[in-house]
Amino acid sequence: MGSFYQRDRAWHPPAFTPQYKTSVLRSPQHALLSMEGTVSEMTGPRFGHGQLGPLDNDLIHNFSRDGEPIGQRIIVHGRILDENGRPVPGALLEFWQANAGGRYRHKREAYLAPLDPNFGGCGRTITDDDGRYWFRTIRPGAYPWPNGVNDWRPAHIHFSIFGHAFTQRLITQMYFEGDPMIWQCPIVSTIPDRAAAEQLIAALDRNNTLPMDALAYKFDIVLRGRRSTLFENRMEGN
Numbered sequence: 324m325g326s327f328y329q330r331d332r333a334w335h336p337p338a339f340t341p342q343y344k345t346s347v348l349r350s351p352q353h354a355l356l357s358m359e360g361t362v363s364e365m366t367g368p369r370f371g372h373g374q375l376g377p378l379d380n381d382l383i384h385n386f387s388r389d390g391e392p393i394g395q396r397i398i399v400h401g402r403i404l405d406e407n408g409r410p411v412p413g414a415l416l417e418f419w420q421a422n423a424g425g426r427y428r429h430k431r432e433a434y435l436a437p438l439d440p441n442f443g444g445c446g447r448t449i450t451d452d453d454g455r456y457w458f459r460t461i462r463p464g465a466y467p468w469p470n471g472v473n474d475w476r477p478a479h480i481h482f483s484i485f486g487h488a489f490t491q492r493l494i495t496q497m498y499f500e501g502d503p504m505i506w507q508c509p510i511v512s513t514i515p516d517r518a519a520a521e522q523l524i525a526a527l528d529r530n531n532t533l534p535m536d537a538l539a540y541k542f543d544i545v546l547r548g549r550r551s552t553l554f555e556n557r558m559e560g561n
């Protein structure tokens with residue numbers, strides 16, 4: 324069984340980042356311990372396409388009641404790769420987002436922007452044999468949040484990804500190319516390296532735009548890589 328590369332802690336944001344207020348209580352209070360990976364970390368659940376509904380990757384229709392949601396229609400697509408550049412087929416992606424006005428459908432949501440009766444704001448899909456995924460949605464709005472006196476989140480979509488092992492689990496957010504709010508965001512600013520933050524920005528992808536229908540954004544995601552191991556006389560993955 325191969326083991327995985329260590330998480331690059333210079334690339335990912337540190338856990339304790341006081342400008343992002345709720346990180347203070349959520350971050351570890353003691354030094355981290357390094358532990359040997361066991362079968363619990365090296366394996367994960369497998370998902371089949373039969374478990375998904377036909378509208379699960381269509382946020383324009385999956386919760387609509389009497390029409391389509393208000394907002395800019397977009398396609399989001401990309402590939403899930405590991406750190407060796409290999410595609411990750413069969414990965415489960417779950418995504419959730421605010422509506423076009425920046426409002427979540429959640430009982431603890433307090434922003435005054437209105438709910439959209441035709442927009443739920445969550446969906447899921449599974450990558451194909453080449454690690455590709457896509458879904459249809461509307462572009463979310465920016466919203467204010469109680470952190471500093473006047474902090475706003477840039478437009479973003481939340482992602483959860485299950486790869487082939489629990490060590491590959493990734494929770495992240497996608498931003499939109501050209502949005503000036505990105506560089507004012509206290510959460511984005513917890514990422515130490517600007518190049519790392521730029522990897523969270525989906526590029527406007529004119530080639531995959533649907534004419535007279537939807538703009539497209541491309542967002543590739545990298546999960547932790549498995550160290551190469553000898554497997555039946557050959558290098559795994561070759």
Ligand SMILES: [Fe+2]
Pocket residue numbers: 421476479481
């Ligand atoms: Fe959010």
